[in-house]
Amino acid sequence: MMSPEETLESLKASSPPRVHKTLDAVYLACRDQKERKSTDFSYAMIAKIGKVYGVPAKQSLHNEGGARYRALIDAFAAEVPPKPKPISGKYAWIEGLPLGEQKLLTSMLLAELKAAEFKLREILPPNKIVSIDTRQQPSEIFKLLPGERRALEYLVSSDFLSERSLTLGTRGDAYGPEGEQLFRPGTFNALKKALEYL
Numbered sequence: 001m002m003s004p005e006e007t008l009e010s011l012k013a014s015s016p017p018r019v020h021k022t023l024d025a026v027y028l029a030c031r032d033q034k035e036r037k038s039t040d041f042s043y044a045m046i047a048k049i050g051k052v053y054g055v056p057a058k059q060s061l062h063n064e065g066g067a068r069y070r071a072l073i074d075a076f077a078a079e080v081p082p083k084p085k086p087i088s089g090k091y092a093w094i095e096g097l098p099l100g101e102q103k104l105l106t107s108m109l110l111a112e113l114k115a116a117e118f119k120l121r122e123i124l125p126p127n128k129i130v131s132i133d134t135r136q137q138p139s140e141i142f143k144l145l146p147g148e149r150r151a152l153e154y155l156v157s158s159d160f161l162s163e164r165s166l167t168l169g170t171r172g173d174a175y176g177p178e179g180e181q182l183f184r185p186g187t188f189n190a191l192k193k194a195l196e197y198l
Helices: 004-013 017-035 043-052 058-062 064-077 089-096 101-123 146-155 158-163 187-197
Strands: 181-183
Touching: 004 017, 004 064, 017 043, 017 064, 043 058, 043 064, 058 064, 089 101, 146 158, 146 187
Parallel strands: none
Antiparallel strands: none
8 A cells, every 4th residue: 555655756746737736635634634643634725724735625526537546645544544334332431441551451341342242252152041951970889789780770660560561651651551640650761760870
């Protein structure tokens, strides 16, 4: 990207001599704006402050013939750092902090927070419920001993049910030979889970 000075020289090299004076006037007006540390390099502002140097009116800058002048103004405007967007909403209090390290660090932390929230929204869409099982795996203390395991395995085996003439129900319960309920619903499901996790 060319500096404003290089842009001026380039434009002068490709323009007729009668345009050089106007290019110099636009350059002076833009330089004044830059020295004032202004960030407003709009064509209207340059036309207004450059009137004393002989800068054309705003409308003339917008016309087809003003393309050279707009290029020079744009070269100055490109050197202006972009203004940070003011913080609004629930973080507006940051604007009230005094200038300095505290405000800078707070703004940096806010930027990190917003980046993390954005990543989180990508990974986990809003309104999605995630349940996390924080229970730990049973430790060795709660493991079944080999004899205990064989006893439970026998209770859920088809051998046990047939020897006792039991019928397994649909809800983990068991019925006797006359249809009476001998084991409550969920009993056999609980035994199977105990075998699986203990």
